[in-house]
Amino acid sequence: MHIIVCIKQVPDSAQIRVHPVTNTIMRQGVPTIINPYDLFALEAALALRDRFGGTVTVLTMGPPSAEDSLRKALTFGIDRAVLLTDRFFAGADTLATTYALAAAIRKIGETFGAPDIVFTGKQTIDGDTAQVGPGIAKRLGLLQLTYVAKINTLDLEAGTIEAERRSEGGVQVLQTRLPCLVTMLEASNEIRRGGMADALRAARAEIVKWSAQDAGVADIAKCGLRGSPTIVKRVFAPPPRAEKATMVDIAGQPPADALIAHIFQRAPKLEAELAALARGY
Amino acid sequence: MSEPTKAPAPSGRAATKKELPEHFKSYRHVWVFVEQERGQVHPVSWELMGAGRKLADKLKVDLAAVVIGPQGEVSRQAAAEAFCYGADLAYVVADDLLADYRNEAYTKALTDIVNTFKPEILLLGATTLGRDLAGSVATTLLTGLTADCTELDVDPDGSLAATRPTFGGSLLCTIYTLNYRPQMATVRPRVMPMPERVARDPGRIVTHPLGLVEDDIVTKIRAFLPDRDSAKSNLAYADVVVAGGLGLGSPENFQLVRQLAAVLGADYGCSRPLVQKGWVTSDRQIGQTGKTIRPKLYIAAGISGAIQHRVGVDGADLIVAINTDKNAPIFDFAHVGIVTDAIRFLPALTEAFRARLSPHSRDRIAS
Numbered sequence A: 001m002h003i004i005v006c007i008k009q010v011p012d013s014a015q016i017r018v019h020p021v022t023n024t025i026m027r028q029g030v031p032t033i034i035n036p037y038d039l040f041a042l043e044a045a046l047a048l049r050d051r052f053g054g055t056v057t058v059l060t061m062g063p064p065s066a067e068d069s070l071r072k073a074l075t076f077g078i079d080r081a082v083l084l085t086d087r088f089f090a091g092a093d094t095l096a097t098t099y100a101l102a103a104a105i106r107k108i109g110e111t112f113g114a115p116d117i118v119f120t121g122k123q124t125i126d127g128d129t130a131q132v133g134p135g136i137a138k139r140l141g142l143l144q145l146t147y148v149a150k151i152n153t154l155d156l157e158a159g160t161i162e163a164e165r166r167s168e169g170g171v172q173v174l175q176t177r178l179p180c181l182v183t184m185l186e187a188s189n190e191i192r193r194g195g196m197a198d199a200l201r202a203a204r205a206e207i208v209k210w211s212a213q214d215a216g217v218a219d220i221a222k223c224g225l226r227g228s229p230t231i232v233k234r235v236f237a238p239p240p241r242a243e244k245a246t247m248v249d250i251a252g253q254p255p256a257d258a259l260i261a262h263i264f265q266r267a268p269k270l271e272a273e274l275a276a277l278a279r280g281y
Numbered sequence B: 001m002s003e004p005t006k007a008p009a010p011s012g013r014a015a016t017k018k019e020l021p022e023h024f025k026s027y028r029h030v031w032v033f034v035e036q037e038r039g040q041v042h043p044v045s046w047e048l049m050g051a052g053r054k055l056a057d058k059l060k061v062d063l064a065a066v067v068i069g070p071q072g073e074v075s076r077q078a079a080a081e082a083f084c085y086g087a088d089l090a091y092v093v094a095d096d097l098l099a100d101y102r103n104e105a106y107t108k109a110l111t112d113i114v115n116t117f118k119p120e121i122l123l124l125g126a127t128t129l130g131r132d133l134a135g136s137v138a139t140t141l142l143t144g145l146t147a148d149c150t151e152l153d154v155d156p157d158g159s160l161a162a163t164r165p166t167f168g169g170s171l172l173c174t175i176y177t178l179n180y181r182p183q184m185a186t187v188r189p190r191v192m193p194m195p196e197r198v199a200r201d202p203g204r205i206v207t208h209p210l211g212l213v214e215d216d217i218v219t220k221i222r223a224f225l226p227d228r229d230s231a232k233s234n235l236a237y238a239d240v241v242v243a244g245g246l247g248l249g250s251p252e253n254f255q256l257v258r259q260l261a262a263v264l265g266a267d268y269g270c271s272r273p274l275v276q277k278g279w280v281t282s283d284r285q286i287g288q289t290g291k292t293i294r295p296k297l298y299i300a301a302g303i304s305g306a307i308q309h310r311v312g313v314d315g316a317d318l319i320v321a322i323n324t325d326k327n328a329p330i331f332d333f334a335h336v337g338i339v340t341d342a343i344r345f346l347p348a349l350t351e352a353f354r355a356r357l358s359p360h361s362r363d364r365i366a367s
């Protein structure tokens, strides 16, 4: 069995700061991490390898420095890492991203064996669109299972997979055919700690590095900024609220009564509505 | 959809916008995908109808509802309802193969009617269903898709200006799909206000065939496991929400939040660390990676007000913050604040509300 996992290197968004005057993102010194949601996909792939054998290939498209994330992924015990990197890919939106990733996945299939499953995370914390998974599936003609909480069964002989997919108000138990694309839900599992041997191997392992041409990308015009139907025209800071919070004085009357008085003074209709809600309870 | 990691395009590019390719010029009107699952229309569809109405009015075009679902009453009812929320017409693909959501069949239905009737703007809810579908449809149509928008507008030249948070909500960006049609966008539930429902007779309904048989659809639904009632929360749509954060100090103290919520007939929620610690279930998380809420009253106790939390509560009419730190960021966007220990204050507030709201049950003890 061959599984491909797509991961993305992202800035640790908890540490991103915006320059107060110029409104630009202060990227310097912001550490990068593997997109946290992709770790669930990685673990799902490794767990399937534990049960069924085979290999796990991790793929990322990004700048040369994205190699760091691939080394990290190697410490978890994956078998192979592929870095798709080329200046033509810069500024890609999701449509252009899926064009390039789909080409690389085809190439991985030709070079290392056709994948049975392609995994992605639910979404990234920087792009945050949850569209790259479905986009890859469509471009490769794979069936897709999104928001998967659990893979129930995998039958390699019959070429089928059954998984639990989160939907509004419940869980759909879906069965589909391999090869397919799965986007993994958060908290569906926890990433393992790799062994010492993996850590040693990760430092020395050779990472497959492909340019657009190496990956067999047919049309450079469909990549990067040029190949993106969407363009970002404006980036700006959220407007601050005009007024500051009214602070309740805690010295005078019982503070709880004072707070309630403030609330009903600001929202006079609320008292009757709350009384009705409270009665209904 | 654009990845916000990319730098804004040089202003020249947008300014020197080429003319829309000839074959896209016939694309007109604004469409809203009406999402129904198991006989229930998701309210985000009506919220989008409100946003779509404004765009259509500005563009002086029609607003159409797109209903995809089973044959019969469910789809008919959804289409009829769409007119009460502002639709001028409805496109309906009704087939029993569409009774439950499956990507293959829904993608075919939606791409077919887009290719046949050619809308300039197509809006969907950013739900698990909407995102699954939107990504497939946009890739099939090779057009742009802007995910999780917080604001939609049209420029004087008629282009859709879709604004969304980026970098975890610390910045906003406005995204255009200039030379492709339709311009697609998704919006999370509760981000747009719910428009008023006005009873109206249904208008024009255009039906379209699905053109599939069951054997064409590979994916089969083996079962549907509805969430247990106890696990279901109506948090996103609650009128009053009380939430707690790390400032509460222990999982036991989270009871104080639940007790205040009970007295107010409110729903309760929390910040993300409480979910990560396992104190509260994840469907209660409020914020960028949790739920967006839009209550009339939001009370936050022991929550610092990180930007990822703020983006989920900005739509609340009245935000009340309880925090020991007078410099906590939450006081920058709360309307009313009180600097005090929430662990001691919440029981007093619960009692005071109880007394004020139902004077006769003063001596009842919180359950």
Ligand SMILES: Cc1cc2nc3c(=O)[nH]c(=O)nc-3n(C[C@H](O)[C@H](O)[C@H](O)COP(=O)(O)OP(=O)(O)OC[C@H]3O[C@@H](n4cnc5c(N)ncnc54)[C@H](O)[C@@H]3O)c2cc1C
Binding pocket: A013, A014, A125, B168, B244, B245, B246, B247, B248, B270, B271, B272, B273, B274, B285, B286, B287, B288, B289, B290, B291, B301, B302, B303, B304, B305, B306, B307, B308, B309, B312, B322, B323, B324, B325, B328, B340, B341, B342, B343
């Ligand atoms: C990609 C990403 C996504 C995220 N998504 C979300 C999200 O969806 N929702 C979310 O909430 N967070 C989210 N976060 C986390 C967010 O950045 C903050 O870390 C989190 O909101 C902080 O939670 P908190 O306010 O409960 O805790 P803290 O920031 O630790 O704040 C605790 C507050 O309690 C106050 N306090 C302490 N003791 C008391 C007391 N006795 N009484 C009253 N006040 C007291 C303190 O002064 C402090 O302000 C996300 C982060 C990332 C990186």
Ligand SMILES: Nc1ncnc2c1ncn2[C@@H]1O[C@H](COP(=O)(O)O)[C@@H](O)[C@H]1O
Binding pocket: A006, A007, A008, A035, A037, A038, A059, A060, A061, A062, A094, A097, A101, A119, A120, A121, A122, A123, A124, A125, A127, A128, A129, A130, A131, A132, A133
């Ligand atoms: N540049 C990339 N390289 C590899 N995988 C990616 C890349 N961008 C997105 N993905 C995958 O697609 C998923 C969804 O991303 P997004 O659509 O940006 O939310 C992520 O969780 C990754 O698994």
